[in-house]
Every structure is written in structure tokens, then in C-alpha cells.
Amino acid sequence: MSPSIPSRRNVLKGAAALSFAGAAGALLPDWALAQGQGASPVALAAAEGSRPEIAGQGNLALFNDSLPGPVLRVTKGSELQVQFANALKESVALTWQGVRMPAEAAIAASAAVAGGQNKLIRLTPKDAGTFWYHATSPALARRALSGALIVAEPGTPAYASDNLLFIQSFPPESGVPIFPVNGEFSPTFQGPASGRSRLRLVNATPLFLRLRLKGPAAYAIAIDGQPVAQPFELKDGRLQMPPGGRMDVAATIDDADATIIEVETAQEPIRLAVVTPVGPAGPMPSGPPAPLPANDLPADIPLKDAVRVELPIGGKSGATASLGTVKSGKAMVLTLANSLDAPVSVYVAGHAVRLLDSLDDGWKPWWHDTVPVPAKATVRVALLAQATGTWSVTAQRGGDGEVVASATYQVTA
Structure with a gap:
């Protein structure tokens, strides 16, 4: 049975309950x-x-x-x-x-x-x-x-309420994973009533997670640490996270009832955490929040003369492969070809990457360092080489986290 959900009616009301000014x-x-x-x-x-x-x-x-x-x-x-x-x-x-x-x-x-x-x-x-x-x-x-x-x-801080949800998983004897958050089962956090709380979600499990925030509108404001230029609303409060992935969410908090964060499974959903409203009620915010300050990432990735390489995933395992070299200031397009019957999560070190569209050389509007690749599928990503040195690319199988492919790419001056 899930523990009871604390609500605004069950906590100390008023500004004295929690001072959100500078409390991130x-x-x-x-x-x-x-x-x-x-x-x-x-x-x-x-x-x-x-x-x-x-x-x-x-x-x-x-x-x-x-x-x-x-x-x-x-x-x-x-x-x-x-x-x-x-x-x-x-x-x-x-x-x-x-x-x-x-x-x-x-x-x-x-x-x-x-x-x-x-x-x-x-x-x-x-x-x-x-x-x-x-x-x-x-x-x-x-x-x-x-x-x-x-x-x-x-x-x-952009948000006075700033909560970390570090999600792990362990297999109990029953075989159904359990999901502690910050080392606890279904912990309770606090957010400003009729306001917004920044939730920093980290998937530290080897599993692909389908999460749902049950409450008022929630907006993605950062993916894999990189701010989203235009925060977007999560449809029905749902999001998917690959192993190792992160997402920062601006969750709108009700003035009375708690927001519930769940992981959806083939059976019943499992409650991960609860965010309880605290403080005086007021008008609810509407529309997307302001973007977080941008990091220093390239505005454009010139793909015309990009170095194009491929990482096969699911073949013979063995020594780390070399994907070749790319000069600083040039683009690299990396094809991730997964022949396994399981999805994989690919971590690209050294640079943030953009997911490319499947039919042309346009790219998705978000940066990643951890890229999901479905079973029996191919995904392409692009990066603009900036940091000289040798960097790793590691693919891990969803479910058990085993390394199924590893490679390096070198950026030269």
C-alpha cells in the first residue's frame, strides 16, 4: 500500500511554514x-x-x-x-x-x-x-x-524551491524493482502553493523510466543539464528518461493538493515522491516559465562537411574502437546503429550533442549527453568539436547496464 499523501490541509499554513526566499x-x-x-x-x-x-x-x-x-x-x-x-x-x-x-x-x-x-x-x-x-x-x-x-x-536562483530527485533501483527478492529517491521510499518535498518548484530528476538506474507528474502543468526546462531554449509543457505530465539521463522540470504546485511523481510500469504505477504545497495561496502561474540562463554552446552545427562515423552496437564485444579524428571547429555526425533486441543508452563524453531528424539533416532543439537508442534502431547525433583531446562513447544495455559497445573519438587542434 502506498503511504498517505500529505496535503496543504495537513501542514502548517502561512508564510511562516517555510520561507522560500533564497531557499533553493x-x-x-x-x-x-x-x-x-x-x-x-x-x-x-x-x-x-x-x-x-x-x-x-x-x-x-x-x-x-x-x-x-x-x-x-x-x-x-x-x-x-x-x-x-x-x-x-x-x-x-x-x-x-x-x-x-x-x-x-x-x-x-x-x-x-x-x-x-x-x-x-x-x-x-x-x-x-x-x-x-x-x-x-x-x-x-x-x-x-x-x-x-x-x-x-x-x-x-531562478526558483526558490529547488528539489533533487536522485532515482535508483534495486531488485528485491520478489523480482519487482524498487525505486528509492534520495535513499528513501516516496519522500515528501515542499513547494510554494500556487507557485512553481524546480525538480531535478536524475535516472541513476539501468532502466528506461516512464515517469508521470500528477498535478498542474509541468514544463521541461533543462535536459541532461543543458537549458531548454523554449520550455515546453509535458503532455499529461509524462516524460521518458534513459539510464543516466536527467531532466529539470518546473512543476506548478497546487494551492491545496500535493503533486505526485510516479514511475509507470506494466502493472500498477509506483509512487516515487510527493511535493506538498506550503505557504499562502495566490493566483496560479500560467504559460511556460522563463528559460534558464543558457550555457556556452554553439548556435549552429554546420553539417555539410561534417566527419561522419558509425558506432555498431550489439556486435562482437571487445577492445575499445577508434571512431577517428575531427578538427576543432568542425562537426561530427555519429550514427548509433543498435542491432540488439533491447534499447541502449549511449553516453557521449566531452561534448553535448543534438539528435538529428531521421529524414533530413535538421536537428532536434535540445542538447544531450545521454542518447536513447531503441531496439533494432539507428539514431544519428551531431556535435561541434571544441574540446581537443580523446573522448569516449559508451553504450549500455537497458535493463542490466552492461556495456555493449565502447569507442573513442579524437578532437585535434
């Missing part, structure tokens, strides 16, 4: 770790732990003995320093999914740390948005070595 950071979990200019490095430790109430018997690999790992926070343009200690017996390399940075910094930040060793990780994200970090090894990532990275926009 405060509404993130208590285990969020922020770093300001000149602050000491945040500590991140990987070690064995357990969460039998969620993940069943047996050990997990946890960051800071927390499920999920701590939320790392930094402001766009500021340096994040992380003192990473590996108390596991095996080496751990970290992936900073979606974070654009110079190749030298990316190599240093993702270098493996041997068991019993530690190192200082330094990175300065180029983009504001919702990102995440996890063990590069799929097996370790599935054992819970993952957490969110929030890169805040400089200045006053």
Missing part, C-alpha cells in the same frame, strides 16, 4: 556538500556498507556511507575540489557524466584510484545544470557508487 539550496538533502571559493576540498570516500532495508542482504559500495552518495554543489565557473579516498579492495575510476571540461582535467578527474589510495580531484564545470558522478565500472555503479553534482547558475 536549503531544500536539497541535508547530505549535500557545497564548496565555495577558497573552501577546503570536500571529502568523498568509497567503502563497503549495507542498506538491507533497501538493497537486501549483502554489502554495497557506498560513498560516505550514504545512499546515494553526497550531493556535490559548486557554482558555475568555480573550481570544485574533491578529496577522494578509496577504501575498497579494487580500483575505482569516476565518471563525471555530462560535465564539459578540458581533456587534461577530464583525464585527471577520471583516473583510477587503487584500493587503499586517495587523490585530490579538481574540476571547473563549464556549464550550470544537473549532472552526476558514478563509478566508471557498471558493476560498481550498480552497487550504489553514485551521486549528484549540482552546478548552480551565478546570481539569484
Whole structure:
């Protein structure tokens, strides 16, 4: 049975219930770790732990003995320093999914740390948005070595209510997945009555998720960390997220009843979280919200002379393939050909990509770093090469997260 849903009638009313002015950071979990200019490095430790109430018997690999790992926070343009200690017996390399940075910094930040060793990780994200970090090894990532990275926009937050929903999954003995959010079952968040709350959704599961927000109108404002130029309404509150994908949503909050976030399954929907209205009621906002500040991404991708390469998915597994080279300032079109009977999620490191239309060389209006490719289907994406260095492309099978194809592409000066 689902727990009862708190409503405005069951919470303290009035402005004194919660001051939303400047409260964006405060509404993130208590285990969020922020770093300001000149602050000491945040500590991140990987070690064995357990969460039998969620993940069943047996050990997990946890960051800071927390499920999920701590939320790392930094402001766009500021340096994040992380003192990473590996108390596991095996080496751990970290992936900073979606974070654009110079190749030298990316190599240093993702270098493996041997068991019993530690190192200082330094990175300065180029983009504001919702990102995440996890063990590069799929097996370790599935054992819970993952957490969110929030890169805040400089200045006053666009939304006073800012809630992170870090979604994980674990297979219980019944075989039906369970979906803790921020390490809890169906947690309750708060949003301004008759206002809007920013929901940062992170799919840290190996599953393709179909989500639904049951409440007033909700708008997509960012995909994979990159702001949407024109926020669009989610039809019936529904959205789909590939493994590793993120979406920021501006959810309109009722003045009386809670908004419910569910994952839709072949059976009954499973409640993920609840957003309860708090504070005085007023006129409801209408129409799409203002766009978030744009990151520094190209306005155009010239496809006429683009380098065109293909990544076969589902053939013989083995060593990482080379997709070739592209000069900085030139475009690359990457064809993702999936011959498997299962969908895959493809992570392109180093650059944000655009999905191309199937019949021509136009592109969809959103940026991605994590691209869904349906079973027995082909998807094309394009990027404008900017960051010199060698970057990875990794395809993981939906359902179990196994790597089914891996390759690199090189950007030269």
C-alpha cells in the first residue's frame, strides 16, 4: 500500500511554514556538500556498507556511507575540489557524466584510484545544470557508487524551491524493482502553493523510466543539464528518461493538493515522491516559465562537411574502437546503429550533442549527453568539436547496464 499523501490541509499554513526566499539550496538533502571559493576540498570516500532495508542482504559500495552518495554543489565557473579516498579492495575510476571540461582535467578527474589510495580531484564545470558522478565500472555503479553534482547558475536562483530527485533501483527478492529517491521510499518535498518548484530528476538506474507528474502543468526546462531554449509543457505530465539521463522540470504546485511523481510500469504505477504545497495561496502561474540562463554552446552545427562515423552496437564485444579524428571547429555526425533486441543508452563524453531528424539533416532543439537508442534502431547525433583531446562513447544495455559497445573519438587542434 502506498503511504498517505500529505496535503496543504495537513501542514502548517502561512508564510511562516517555510520561507522560500533564497531557499533553493536549503531544500536539497541535508547530505549535500557545497564548496565555495577558497573552501577546503570536500571529502568523498568509497567503502563497503549495507542498506538491507533497501538493497537486501549483502554489502554495497557506498560513498560516505550514504545512499546515494553526497550531493556535490559548486557554482558555475568555480573550481570544485574533491578529496577522494578509496577504501575498497579494487580500483575505482569516476565518471563525471555530462560535465564539459578540458581533456587534461577530464583525464585527471577520471583516473583510477587503487584500493587503499586517495587523490585530490579538481574540476571547473563549464556549464550550470544537473549532472552526476558514478563509478566508471557498471558493476560498481550498480552497487550504489553514485551521486549528484549540482552546478548552480551565478546570481539569484531562478526558483526558490529547488528539489533533487536522485532515482535508483534495486531488485528485491520478489523480482519487482524498487525505486528509492534520495535513499528513501516516496519522500515528501515542499513547494510554494500556487507557485512553481524546480525538480531535478536524475535516472541513476539501468532502466528506461516512464515517469508521470500528477498535478498542474509541468514544463521541461533543462535536459541532461543543458537549458531548454523554449520550455515546453509535458503532455499529461509524462516524460521518458534513459539510464543516466536527467531532466529539470518546473512543476506548478497546487494551492491545496500535493503533486505526485510516479514511475509507470506494466502493472500498477509506483509512487516515487510527493511535493506538498506550503505557504499562502495566490493566483496560479500560467504559460511556460522563463528559460534558464543558457550555457556556452554553439548556435549552429554546420553539417555539410561534417566527419561522419558509425558506432555498431550489439556486435562482437571487445577492445575499445577508434571512431577517428575531427578538427576543432568542425562537426561530427555519429550514427548509433543498435542491432540488439533491447534499447541502449549511449553516453557521449566531452561534448553535448543534438539528435538529428531521421529524414533530413535538421536537428532536434535540445542538447544531450545521454542518447536513447531503441531496439533494432539507428539514431544519428551531431556535435561541434571544441574540446581537443580523446573522448569516449559508451553504450549500455537497458535493463542490466552492461556495456555493449565502447569507442573513442579524437578532437585535434
